[in-house]
Amino acid sequence: KAGVTQTPRYLIKTRGQQVTLSCSPISGHRSVSWYQQTPGQGLQFLFEYFSETQRNKGNFPGRFSGRQFSNSRSEMNVSTLELGDSALYLCASSYTFTASGYTFGSGTRLTVV
Amino acid sequence: KNEVEQSPQNLTAQEGEFITINCSYSVGISALHWLQQHPGGGIVSLFMLSSGKKKHGRLIATINIQEKHSSLHITASHPRDSAVYICAVSMHGGSQGNLIFGKGTKLSVKP
Numbered sequence: 001k002a003g004v005t006q007t008p009r010y011l012i013k014t015r016g017q018q019v020t021l022s023c024s025p026i027s028g029h030r031s032v033s034w035y036q037q038t039p040g041q042g043l044q045f046l047f048e049y050f051s052e053t054q055r056n057k058g059n060f061p062g063r064f065s066g067r068q069f070s071n072s073r074s075e076m077n078v079s080t081l082e083l084g085d086s087a088l089y090l091c092a093s094s095y096t097f098t099a100s101g102y103t104f105g106s107g108t109r110l111t112v113v
Numbered sequence: 114k115n116e117v118e119q120s121p122q123n124l125t126a127q128e129g130e131f132i133t134i135n136c137s138y139s140v141g142i143s144a145l146h147w148l149q150q151h152p153g154g155g156i157v158s159l160f161m162l163s164s165g166k167k168k169h170g171r172l173i174a175t176i177n178i179q180e181k182h183s184s185l186h187i188t189a190s191h192p193r194d195s196a197v198y199i200c201a202v203s204m205h206g207g208s209q210g211n212l213i214f215g216k217g218t219k220l221s222v223k224p
Binding site: 044050090094 | 146154155157158161199207208209210211212213214215216217
């Protein structure tokens with residue numbers, strides 16, 4: 001069965017622009033979580049969605065937002081990009097939001113210039 | 114102090130050696146995850162533990178809830194095991210996706 005699909009794989013944006021990243025979970029998985037990975041801060045939790053509802057949000061500014069659609073696909077959006085937003089953005093999906101294992105996507109590498 | 118601490122940060126081993134990576138945490142948890150990340154970024158979930166011990170092939174993960182400590186062991190290490198191994202915890206009472214991550218252990222296995 002297909003894994004977690006993230007698009008695009010690579011992206012270059014200019015400071016001040018906005019960007020939208022997409023995550024398609026494994027079929028049947030209803031929980032999607034997003035993470036940011038940078039060399040300085042490592043992996044950090046961004047947000048978690050389950051059945052189109054945001055369950056949790058990490059400690060990130062309001063420029064970072066997301067949503068989940070009825071087919072469980074999720075998007076995250078970053079507005080007014082800053083150089084420090086350059087990172088690998090990973091999503092992971094699971095069947096529920098409690099006590100179940102995760103499958104990660106390959107990530108979207110965002111470079112802000 | 115980080116809530117999740119891993120040791121060592123870097124580890125070089127010869128093929129065939131037994132490897133141990135440690136993870137200590139300071140918060141109450143509902144589960145602990147061991148993840149593997151290869152160059153290029155993709156992450157594979159190796160184990161999710163809430164108690165005891167789990168084994169998959171040459172990998173063994175243990176957790177001691179009282180001591181707030183977990184170990185990942187690799188028996189008969191192989192160059193293909195070279196990767197970054199990351200420990201992550203889900204806090205007690207929180208949802209599973211809200212993970213707190215360690216900084217990772219970079220493992221290099223030489224042939």
